[in-house]
Amino acid sequence: MTMLDDFLVRAGLAGIGTALTAAPLGCFVVWRRMAYFGDATAHAALLGVAMSLALQGPIMLGVLCAALLMALMVQTLSGRGLAEDTLLGVAAHSALAVGLVAVSFLSGVRVDLMAYLFGDILAVSKTDLAVIWGGAAVVIGLMLWRWHRLLTATLNPDLAQASGISFRTEQLVITIALAITVAVAIKAVGALLIGALLVIPPAAARPLARTPEVMALLTALIGSVAAIAGLGAAFQFDTPTGPTIVCVAAGIFTITTLVGRFGRQTG
Template identity: 60%
Template sequence: MLDDFLVRAALASVGTAVGAGALGCFVVWRRMAYFGDAMAHAAILGVAISLGFSLSIYIGVSVIAVAVALLFLGLTGRGHSADATLGVIAHGGLALGIVAVAMMPGQRLSLESYLFGSVLTVSPTDVMVIWAGAAGIVTVLWYRWAALLMTTLSPDLAHASGFHPRREELVLTLLLALVVAVAIKVVGALLITALLIVPASAARMLVRTPEAMAVVSVVIGCVAALVGLRMAMTFDTPVGPTMVCVAVGCFACITLLRGMRRA
């Protein structure tokens, strides 16, 4: 079954949508969109390092994503504003990564596939790594849900109830790094944040509880992944951006329908 490149592409896309859709809710609630962007853009530097040292892309990207988180904490701790710090990290990492890859002979083409994604070329191993990552994300969210949600609502309430909000924030940061590593081959560094933000924001309009939002966000993400893949085949467009277009389409339709019902 994994012999067919379309089947592999579909499995990889759905796996990514599941992980990103669930975690995306926390990114939206905690307003971490720009933080996710910084991680994803800097991941190109991780790609460069992986290519340079012939490492697995997943290792290079995960390491850089975690490094971004630590660098961010270090710099904002010294009084730099969060917004500007993220801008420096995001674009610094991206530019450095592009320059580094350009200096390697014969790698210019592979750079594009990591900027925009190349889900049609994923290997059976990629599919397994992506699904392992997605399963890891969903499992951690499932077991730590109460603590993570309470930390998001109010760290003080979490403390009083015996949780450790700083630990939960660290867990979220590590999960975000994992999503970036999982998604980079599917949608590419430039659009990873879209998979986190768009399905969750579309789901927000349809639900009344946090859990429902996570479930609906995963569903919308999966629909966008499969419909996007199908449309990309039909219209011969790049797969990752087409998926994001479908997700944004869902968001627009839900917004319009809600507006019409209220009017």
């Protein structure tokens, strides 16, 4: 295991693991127009960090619980009066603010807030790595198992129901997978940029794909490339890693979008 002793190797593996976890789920976030839902869930992560620090439990477990609670709460409240985007805006920003305030109360502990907001992929431990890849395995397994049902439910709830697929069950699957993804991703990109990692790679893959499966695979590829290239660039230019990874992903998005436009005009 000497290779894993190199922090750059660990960081690279963490980045790839995070990108692979986010890929299939990110596709569903884009297809189902859940970008704000992803943000709200991700911002709740900070509250989970505060809870974990207060109770001295494992950070990722706290984040998982907070993200899951937030996702379930938003889902329960949606469709009961407030417009969806307003509700999600309230939830996302409140979660972030409450999390920041909660962390500030923990005067006893020295907290590197930046690490939780923007990620600290260079400080990934072997244990973190195990949790990240464990989470990746669970999320990818869940997606593979339910793939057809999830796709059908994404197209139309009634269409799914007529085929004997429960829309609510599939929505719950997405919610649980999202919470796990947030817990996995907080180390790599931090609470503020998880939403970016969910949305940008699939958006970048879209112009190049003709089927949902190809889009998911391309998303995984683009996410991984962004993670590795971002890591390299951050190391080279001494920039913060999480934001650099997102910058690379945004760059790829710009290129594929232009290629898609150009390709459509000529072909």
